[in-house]
Amino acid sequence: MRGQRKKWENTIVIRNVFDPKEFEVAMDKILDHKEAMRSQASNFGKIKKLELFDLHPEGVVQVTFEEVESADMCVATLHKRMYAGRTLYVTTWDGKEKFKIEETAAEREERIKKWNEFLETEATSSK
Numbered sequence: 001m002r003g004q005r006k007k008w009e010n011t012i013v014i015r016n017v018f019d020p021k022e023f024e025v026a027m028d029k030i031l032d033h034k035e036a037m038r039s040q041a042s043n044f045g046k047i048k049k050l051e052l053f054d055l056h057p058e059g060v061v062q063v064t065f066e067e068v069e070s071a072d073m074c075v076a077t078l079h080k081r082m083y084a085g086r087t088l089y090v091t092t093w094d095g096k097e098k099f100k101i102e103e104t105a106a107e108r109e110e111r112i113k114k115w116n117e118f119l120e121t122e123a124t125s126s127k
Contacts, residue, residue, distance in 0.1 A: 008095035010048075010071045011064040012041075014078065015089040017052075018059040027118045030054055033084075037061045040078060045070025055101035059086075062099060 018033050034052045041047055041063045049064040065071045071092060079090040103111065 005068045006095060008093050010066065010068045011062060011093040011095075012071050012074055013091050013093050013097070013099075014061045014063065015058045015091075016086050017061050017083065017088065018054075018086075020055055020057060020059065023054055024114065027115060033061070036083070037063065040083075041065075041074055044074040044077070051099075053099040053101065055103060056099050057101075060099045062093065 014037060017037060018029070022029050030052060034050065037052070038047065038050050041050065044065070046066045047063060048066050049062075051062045053060045053062070063071075063074070065074070075090050075092055078088055081088050081090075
């Protein structure tokens with residue numbers, strides 16, 4: 001319909017949320033960043049989906065709202081706002097850009113090894 005917004009305009013992209021290297025030493029930070037962004041974005045409306053791309057070098061989080069207006073308010077409010085000492089860059093998704101980074105088999109093995117070490121450390125420290 002003429003004047004109707006595109007279906008992807010209810011999705012925003014938040015860049016510079018994190019440095020992927022920080023997850024190499026503290027994997028629990030993934031959840032911390034995800035919950036912080038969910039908390040910030042939920043101030044603007046109901047969230048359908050929130051995805052953190054932990055391997056993306058630009059520190060990307062993608063948020064999909066139920067309403068386009070919620071996405072618009074979020075972009076207007078959070079763009080260039082400070083978070084954890086970093087400046088956030090928030091834009092409306094263009095409907096095309098992909099953020100998932102494919103890792104090699106060796107990188108995947110290394111990540112799983114580190115994750116298992118992290119889980120073992122957490123299990124022994126909680127006893």
